[in-house]
Amino acid sequence: MSEKKTKKQGFFSKMLTDNPVFGLYLGICSTLAISTSINNALGMGAGVIFVLVLSNVVVSLIAPITPDDIHIPVYIVVIATLVTILQMFLNAYAVDLYTALGAFLSLIVVNCIILGRAEAYACNHNVKDSAKDGLMMGLSYTLSLLVMSLIRQVLGTGVLELTNPFAGSAVIFSIRLIPEQFIIPMFTGETGAFFTFAVLAALIALYKNKLAEAEAAAEKAAKVAAAKAKAAQLAKEKAAKEAA
Amino acid sequence: MDKNSSMYKTVLLGVVSACAGLLLSAVNAVTAPVIADNALKQVQSTLENFFPNGEFTDVTDKYKTDETELIDGVYEAKDEGYVFTLHNTGYSSDGFKFAIAFDNDGNIVGYEGLSNSETAGKGDKLFKDDYANQVIGLTSTDAVPIISGATVTSKAVSAAVTEAESVYNEIQGIDFDADAAASAAENASAKSDASCTDNGDGTFGCKVTGFSGELTATIEIKDGKVVSVKDLKGDDDGDGVGDDWFTDTSSLEGVSSADEIDAMTGATVTSNAVKSMIQAALDSANATANACSDNGDGTFACKAEGFAGELTATIEVKDGKVASVKDLKGDDNGDGVGDDWFEDASSLEGVSSADEVDDLSGATFTSEAVKTMINAALASSK
Numbered sequence: 001m002s003e004k005k006t007k008k009q010g011f012f013s014k015m016l017t018d019n020p021v022f023g024l025y026l027g028i029c030s031t032l033a034i035s036t037s038i039n040n041a042l043g044m045g046a047g048v049i050f051v052l053v054l055s056n057v058v059v060s061l062i063a064p065i066t067p068d069d070i071h072i073p074v075y076i077v078v079i080a081t082l083v084t085i086l087q088m089f090l091n092a093y094a095v096d097l098y099t100a101l102g103a104f105l106s107l108i109v110v111n112c113i114i115l116g117r118a119e120a121y122a123c124n125h126n127v128k129d130s131a132k133d134g135l136m137m138g139l140s141y142t143l144s145l146l147v148m149s150l151i152r153q154v155l156g157t158g159v160l161e162l163t164n165p166f167a168g169s170a171v172i173f174s175i176r177l178i179p180e181q182f183i184i185p186m187f188t189g190e191t192g193a194f195f196t197f198a199v200l201a202a203l204i205a206l207y208k209n210k211l212a213e214a215e216a217a218a219e220k221a222a223k224v225a226a227a228k229a230k231a232a233q234l235a236k237e238k239a240a241k242e243a244a
Numbered sequence: 245m246d247k248n249s250s251m252y253k254t255v256l257l258g259v260v261s262a263c264a265g266l267l268l269s270a271v272n273a274v275t276a277p278v279i280a281d282n283a284l285k286q287v288q289s290t291l292e293n294f295f296p297n298g299e300f301t302d303v304t305d306k307y308k309t310d311e312t313e314l315i316d317g318v319y320e321a322k323d324e325g326y327v328f329t330l331h332n333t334g335y336s337s338d339g340f341k342f343a344i345a346f347d348n349d350g351n352i353v354g355y356e357g358l359s360n361s362e363t364a365g366k367g368d369k370l371f372k373d374d375y376a377n378q379v380i381g382l383t384s385t386d387a388v389p390i391i392s393g394a395t396v397t398s399k400a401v402s403a404a405v406t407e408a409e410s411v412y413n414e415i416q417g418i419d420f421d422a423d424a425a426a427s428a429a430e431n432a433s434a435k436s437d438a439s440c441t442d443n444g445d446g447t448f449g450c451k452v453t454g455f456s457g458e459l460t461a462t463i464e465i466k467d468g469k470v471v472s473v474k475d476l477k478g479d480d481d482g483d484g485v486g487d488d489w490f491t492d493t494s495s496l497e498g499v500s501s502a503d504e505i506d507a508m509t510g511a512t513v514t515s516n517a518v519k520s521m522i523q524a525a526l527d528s529a530n531a532t533a534n535a536c537s538d539n540g541d542g543t544f545a546c547k548a549e550g551f552a553g554e555l556t557a558t559i560e561v562k563d564g565k566v567a568s569v570k571d572l573k574g575d576d577n578g579d580g581v582g583d584d585w586f587e588d589a590s591s592l593e594g595v596s597s598a599d600e601v602d603d604l605s606g607a608t609f610t611s612e613a614v615k616t617m618i619n620a621a622l623a624s625s626k
Contacts, residue, residue: 062260070253074260081264085271092278 017211020113020137021144022204027113030104031145032193036156039163041149043097045142047090047105049135051082052114056122056134058082063123075118076109083109097165113141144200151196154178156187287317287329287343294345294354295321307411314404316341318411325353326415328408334370334397336361342371344405346384346412355379367397384409385420392437392453392513438517438524441612442532442619444597446471448525454480454517461493461521465529469500470522486511489518496522528616535620542567544624546617550576551609557589559621565596566618574613582607585614592618 020026027048034044058078066074087105090098098105108114117137122130154160158178164170186192246252284302291300298321307318317329325347333339338361345354357371369375369391379388388405390398406422413420438452440463447464457479464471473493481490486508499505502523507515536544536559543560555574560567569589576582582604595601598615 065247066256067247067253070257073257077257077260077264081268084268088271088275088279092275092282095282 013211014136015140015143016204017208018136019140019144019204020116021141022201023208024113024116025201026116027111027141028197030107030111031141031148032190032197034101034104035145035148035152035193035196036188037153037161038146038149039097039161039165040100041142041145042162043094043165044101044104045138045145047086047101048108048111048113048141049138050086051079051108052117052138052141053131053134054082055079055114055118056130057127059118059122060125060127060130066123071119071123072115075115079114079118080109094165096163100165113137147200148193148196151200152187152192155184156189156192157185158183283317284319287319287327290329290343290356290358291319291321291327293356294327294343295324298322298324300327307415312407312411314407315411321345324348326412327354328412329358330404330408332400332404334360334362334400335367335394336363340371340397340400342401342404344379344408348416350384350413350416350418352380352382352384352386362397363394366394369394370397370401379405384412384416384418392455392517393457438520440521440524440528442528442598442616444599444619444622446529448528450521450525452517452521452524454478455485455511455513456480456483459514459517459521461518463522463525465525468526468530468533469498470496470526472497473522476518480514480517486514489514501526531616532620532623535617536624538624542625544621546621548613548616548620550574550613551579551581551607555610555613555617557614557617559617561621561625564622564625565594566592566621568593569618572614576607576610576613582610585610589614597622 017023021028021031030044034040055075055078059075062074062078063071083106086108087098090101090105117133121133125133150160154177158180159174159176161174162172164172184192187196280302284300288300291298301320301322302317303320304315304317308315314330314332315328316331319327319329321327325345327343327345329341329343331339331341340360340362341358342360343354343356343358344352347353355376357376360368360371362368362370375389375391382388388398388402390402410420410422412418438450440448440450442448443462446466447462449460450463451458451460453459459476459478459480461476462474464474473496476490476493480486488508489511496505496518499522502519505515505519505522507519531548535548536546538544539558542562543558545556546559547554547556549555553574553576555572555576557572558570560570569592572586572589576586584604585607592601592614595618598619601611601615601618603611
């Protein structure tokens with residue numbers, strides 16, 4: 001999509017099309033594994049935003065002084081440090097979330113989104129833009145996780161539930177949407193994860209295709225209009241010449 | 245400095261790593277105490293079961309090594325002892341967790357199952373009070389008993405306890421040979437399970453865990469020797485191994501000690517079970533025979549081994565019935581279990597056999613001791 005067009009896109013539209021998970025297919029492992037409840041989604045999303053924004057900022061700061069051939073180890077050290085700090089804070093102040101995220105917390109280090117954005121964007125943009133990109137990517141990731149978790153949690157357990165990880169899992173709300181006899185437990189497992197992911201990815205691809213078609217049609221119409229206008233202009237000049 | 249020189253690259257990597265390290269240690273300094281506190285809080289209630297009002301410190305990092313992978317946590321109760329939280333995998337692949345506490349004198353003072361998914365009625369026995377009572381009171385160089393019929397779980401628990409004991413004994417400077425203790429436990433296991441009830445007429449109803457289930461028999465003892473073994477039956481009969489025991493128990497007649505019994509080849513567990521039943525019956529008979537001395541006035545001064553020590557009582561017998569039980573005292577009084585016997589022994593009045601006495605639930609040993617004394621008094625009065 002052309003740069004001009006993307007600037008006109010709405011905030012949420014952009015989140016769908018430039019989505020790192022469903023658009024760029026990055027960070028899928030953690031998405032599939034973690035999205036079993038909206039608690040996990042929010043927790044993981046917040047963690048990824050934290051790491052993504054800070055790593056983008058740090059990388060954009062040190063990129064100018066980092067020679068190309070050692071840029072990967074340097075970026076990885078930065079990302080790993082940030083993730084370890086996050087781990088320590090969660091382990092101290094939100095133990096339940098820490099246990100729920102488990103190994104996937106440390107796997108944020110190798111979450112493709114983070115290294116991917118560091119290499120593709122942060123290293124050749126200024127701090128402000130890098131931070132903004134990190135935030136946007138993080139929010140898109142969180143949104144993707146939330147949508148997947150919503151579907152998987154409601155279909156798989158029938159209950160929509162949110163607890164506060166900072167207050168010993170105190171329940172904020174818990175609503176049963178589907179009676180227990182009708183739940184589909186498959187959705188809380190790996191099969192359900194892939195299933196949900198596939199359907200959502202297909203829907204987003206459909207949306208992107210529609211947008212691309214609309215843009216192509218608009219461009220074509222613009223071209224036709226421009227050509228018409230130009231032809232009309234030429235005809236006008238010709239008439240003026242002949243009159244003279 | 246030229247950006248592409250090796251010197252520059254080395255320095256840059258070094259500086260980045262150093263900054264990362266500094267930042268991490270700063271965060272660690274802030275969060276580590278909080279994390280330790282959280283971990284401690286989670287086990288706090290378990291720790292307090294063993295040492296109420298104890299001052300606990302988490303010393304896991306100090307004592308846990310790569311070789312002690314079954315140990316989850318080590319906690320020191322200041323001036324009182326140590327608690328170990330352990331895990332292992334028994335029969336169920338989900339594993340189990342339990343805690344064991346030692347005092348500073350080398351004794352096991354606490355044992356509690358925390359979570360398990362072992363087979364109900366078999367492996368899960370290892371995590372119930374009966375087993376806990378067998379473990380509490382052992383020393384830190386003893387191996388814990390193996391429950392037959394729950395061998396896999398028992399061995400797993402034993403392995404974990406041995407690890408805890410190794411660490412504990414090292415802390416306290418006690419010599420400990422883990423392998424010797426384990427093999428001693430396997431030998432001792434047969435004896436620990438058998439139990440007999442005195443029928444009051446010279447016969448004992450005994451039971452023991454055999455190879456595939458419980459074995460029961462009625463054993464008649466006279467003058468310290470086995471007179472007969474009747475009705476030996478149980479799950480092991482018909483499994484094709486050790487069945488000869490069930491068809492002919494005459495080889496058991498006349499023995500005055502289980503050592504005189506030959507085990508049946510190929511049926512070691514069943515043979516050991518039979519032997520331990522015989523020994524238990526002989527021991528009970530012995531205890532009953534020596535339990536009371538005649539005071540000559542219709543009362544008997546009786547004694548019997550209770551749970552925590554010896555119990556004594558003066559039992560009056562009239563017309564073949566217990567007329568009164570006075571001065572029942574002993575080490576079991578005040579331990580909170582079976583104390584009802586000490587407060588009110590009137591339920592014993594009028595019984596003509598220990599069978600008529602109801603056990604106080606949760607106070608099996610104490611009740612058995614009381615019954616032994618009753619039987620002995622009644623027998624002596626004849």
